Amino acid sequence: MRVYQPKSRDVAASNGYKLLRKAEIAEAIDQRISEDAMRPAEVLKRLGEQARNEQSAYVTRFGVDMNRLIADGKAHLIKAIKHTANGDNIEFYDAQAALVQIGKAHGLFADRTEVTGKDGGDITLRIVYDSKPTAGDDDTPPATT
Numbered sequence: 001m002r003v004y005q006p007k008s009r010d011v012a013a014s015n016g017y018k019l020l021r022k023a024e025i026a027e028a029i030d031q032r033i034s035e036d037a038m039r040p041a042e043v044l045k046r047l048g049e050q051a052r053n054e055q056s057a058y059v060t061r062f063g064v065d066m067n068r069l070i071a072d073g074k075a076h077l078i079k080a081i082k083h084t085a086n087g088d089n090i091e092f093y094d095a096q097a098a099l100v101q102i103g104k105a106h107g108l109f110a111d112r113t114e115v116t117g118k119d120g121g122d123i124t125l126r127i128v129y130d131s132k133p134t135a136g137d138d139d140t141p142p143a144t145t
Helices: 006-020 023-036 041-053 056-060 066-071 093-104
Strands: 080-082 088-093
Touching: 006 023, 041 093, 056 066
Parallel strands: none
Antiparallel strands: 080 088
16 A cells, blocks of 8 residues: 655545546445445344353353353353453353344334323314415315304
8 A cells, every 4th residue: 555645645635636536446446435334234143142142151150161262152242341350250241231232123123202291181283374374285174154
């Protein structure tokens, strides 16, 4: 990759802008990003592993079997590792938080608001017309007798 000197950063920015305006370059960049992006199924799979508490299979009476956890491709279950005087403290992602995220993805927790009138009663609507409607207007209110 070519590195620009500080005095020519404006030239690099200008060239980059021009290149991004070319359709084939923009498409190639979008393609590369989509290849690296996590698909929805993979997101749900990882959340499922967290929700099922799959890290528990790697916990022994001596701690966490990190070698096996990493060899099995489950390192993404680790949220943080803190080195202390008493050894490493390994924190995993919260299973309940993962369950909530999965529930939201499946629409299980639809937020709904019920709107009612005073003291839970009906809502009364009053329609006020600013001007007198013209004959034949579709919005003309029904005639009252």
